[in-house]
Amino acid sequence: MFLSLLIFLPAFFALFLLLIKKEFLIRAVAFGSTVFVFILSLFLVKFVDPQIPHLQLVEKVKWIPSFGISYFVGIDGISLWLVLLTTFLTPLTILGSWSSVKEKVKMFHVLFLLLESAMLGSFLAFDAVLFYCFFEASLIPMYFLIGIWGGARRIYATLKFFIYTMFGSLFMLAGIIALMLMTKSVLNGEMSASLLDFYKLQIPFIGGNFLSPQNLLFFCFALAFAIKVPMFPVHTWLPDAHVEAPTPGSVILAGVMLKMGTYGFLRFALPLFPQATEYWTWLFMFLGVVGIVYGALVAMVQTDIKKLVAYSSVSHMGYVMVGLFAMNLYGMTGGLYQMLNHGISTGALFLLVGMIYERTHTREIKKYSGLAAAAPIFAIFFLIITFSSIAVPLTNGFVGEFLILLGAFMKSKWVASVAVLGVVLGASYMLWLVKRVFFGPQNDFINSFKGTLDLNKREVGLLIPLVIMVFWMGIYPSFFTKRMDVSLKYLLDNKYQYNLSEQLDRNENSFKLVEAKLKKVEDHQ
């Protein structure tokens, strides 16, 4: 019950929002409800046993029995932190939108809450069809968020985003159907869409033969996820989508939705098609490294701050891919860690860019100069996030980048030697940006705002949790890694025979636990 509660609470609140008329109340209820969902999701840290690599808090209800499709959700160490990342970023984003979204407020928040449900569903679904539904459902609110509240070229950008992603997803759908048909052979003629049944399949694989089933299926999934990540060379939807998206859209798009792609690789591609994944590792390592260097080089020459951050995402997600395909514990832990880091630091960067954009209505780097003197508090936050983004030790970015590069080095010294260029280039584009925007004398444009550029209390308040996470994850990463490592290690050790089993019984207990906890809180009051 607990996971379903998490998934559908936001959607439920979305329905509730429809009844409210006052704009302020809508914002407050949306914020309050997402905070509530976040607090609720924190219990997952308690409920999910880090020692067990298997699925926990499982719920399974038959949905379309004739095809073996069920409503099947569960959680393990791989999805735990992604779920928390989603519930953590959503309220902050809503709080951040208070002054930027002024039109169609109700619709905005309804869509946003629906989006949260869809994202949570994608990270928790263990039925392929259910996953597909959530995966696709998340596109729709985002499509509208960009298309309605976006910038001048929003229609172009949102269509590009939608078509690109849909194009990939169709291949995935075909792949899912093919896998479902295959399950008949292992389940005595029954069909199943459960991932756990998929994992039992031994899909024929012939190395050099691209048309052998495992290769074909692998690429069906890989294409869908690669577009979502986005990997070079299918990344060109991302800069346009980000530049045109409103701030909250960018934050969630970069912070959470891109991770659905990398998560997909981890959840589907690797355990379902282990031989194909291994066979094509070189290709994905190569594309990942190209993404790191290419994204950084292109980011360096951007003239629009947001586009720069968007291309930096390409570079950072390249790191994640390199880490995952290093196929060792260091790389994979680093990759998963970097997903969270990227969500936090790039999410924060988009929030910050949005905050200054609201005041100056421009994102042209050229127009800025000497912002640090005009907006010192803004500058401090921006610098802290910059350091996190360029992976200075004791910030979260370092832990991820270090583990990824270490893992890559263990796999191939050459890959790591090229990837390490990203360390230099990353510092170059970010610090050059900082220098041009924040340093130097204040120009007339900045002066014309007469000291109204600095952050207000609401903005400081929403940035502080992000900064805390930057340092917490940088200084004490064991708290996070020890809750993902058992699952990752199990996946790595058993990738050819990935027998993930379900721990059904615990979920009822855990639900009772929450009830007891909530009751205690009430008693206290």
Added chain:
Amino acid sequence: MSEQLLFVILLFSPLVGFIINGLRFQSKNYRLSGGLASFCVFLSFLASVFLVIKLAALPGSQRVLSASLFPWIEVGSLSSYFRFVVDPISSIMILVITGVGTLIHIFSIGYMSHDERPTKYFAYLNFFVFNMLLLVLGDNLLVMFTGWEGVGLCSYLLIGFWFTDEQKAAAGMKAFITNRIGDAGFLLGIFLIYSTFGTLQFSSLIETLPSVSEMGWTGPITLSCLFLFIGATGKSAQIPLYVWLPDAMAGPTPVSALIHAATMVTAGVYMIVRLGDFFMLAPYAMAVIALIGALTAFFAATIGITQWDIKKVLAYSTVSQLGYMFLAVGVGAFGAAMFHLMTHAFFKALMFLGSGSVIHAMNDEQDIRKMGGLKKSMPITYWTFVCGWLAIIGAPGFSGFFSKDEILWNAFQSPMGSKGLWLIGVLGAVLTAFYMTRLMALVFWGKSRVPKDIHPHESPLSMTFPLVVLGVLSVIGGWVGVPHVIGGLLGHMPNYLEHWLSFSFQNKIELPEASASLEWMLMTGSTLLVFLSAYVAYDFYVRNPSRPQLIAAKAGEFYTWVYNKYFVDEFYNAKIIQPTVKLGKGLWEYIDVSFIDRITYWVSAWVLHMGRAFRYLQNGNAQVYALYISLGVVGTVICAMLAGM
């Protein structure tokens, strides 16, 4: 007090200072902020004194104190702890960092009194000390790297402290990015060490080492040493990555004294000394280090001769002196390197602070052509600067004399050294005497060329007090490491430093037996050359001020070449930075926009086209639909029949 507590005070007191001052960063009360910051570092200094006393009480071979805080990155078999050690090597460092650090903090109170953001300055300065301590105390490469990057970060913030000046901000950025190139090398070194030896901890790494040296270039030890050395060339400003340090003089002068002379830039030397036993197994890498060190020592000194900015002269001098330290580690003389590191910290910090005192008195003028004759108006600054000058040129008895002589002797006599290295070192020393005397002459001696509207005055006590302390240290600091030939004459005065470090390296080089007379001869010879060079400089710049210009004019092309620092910056800009930016632009315009996007347009246009084609099939005519259905049935039947066969 327990060790753990001492460690905590040592490390965290500057961090606490940083947090307090950081939170009240907009305060303009420079006395309060500066006082707090100085107190925090002083507390650290006390803690390190106590720790070193405790350390000294232990028997020689067991001199290690350690404290463990909590686990950091723990994945797979990698488990790195925030664990810290004080042993004889790091004890020298912590005393220098916190001791000289305290003095520079105090100096800053006076220096930054007119600044707009003094609290932010002191916060950064404290944070720097914290990171530097992290660097030297860490018991594994990962914690060391944390401090390594952390000090780079503080250096970035402090060089660009006056960020409203575009050039200063650019200098900070340049420093960070150049250092990042080194750090990338450092990271690769860490990976190679971990993947080869399975540990990043210094003590267990030393235990797992093979006993035979590794010959050739491609062995894991040699390669990781070279990678680590790339990191060192960045942080310690050696060829080819030294270019950031002269620009780093854009920061406030006490920062140059603390970070860019006494402590941070010596991190590369410290790192190699810390891994001394490891580096000793890679003679090829050591040869590279010695050569780069010697070349840098000479090369930077030549540039130092031609500069007109007081801080630039000192900056190139720092690069050059760091070169000596690398020369020392390269020939296996780790003790000598640490010795010079320490004396250099004294006299170079002294001279930077002295130059700060001068700049302060000259209303921020840094051009030595506009100075001269300052010895009358600034007596304390002058006399302390004289101590520093005598120390750096190696006047007998002053601190620099002993340490530099030890390096040169090792370069000459060590089996890993050579006469060529020694010769480059001596030439560098001759140049050093020349440019330092030139600096003295142009700033303090001769006629005053000070513009009329500036009235130089002696600095306040908070600035002169640190000068005096450092002046004393520059004079006597060398007596902890008196060479045996001299010690023998003075009633068997022992070489304390050598004893202190005697258990730190298992794999020590043994200098071949040499006659005392040879050592005396080399020592006297180089000292005489140095004095000659200093005299020539005095002659040039005090007695015949027109002569240098004549010589510069005669040297023509060569002079412009040296004066413009061999156009290295221009070369890097034209051959590395601009092409990179161009590459980025090219990739964006030609690959992203014109190629990938265009393909996606084709694909979508094609899909649209197909869609139109299918539209004709669905024209709403029921008879046509019926045709489709019957065709479908026929098709299905045929398929079924084929399947049946």
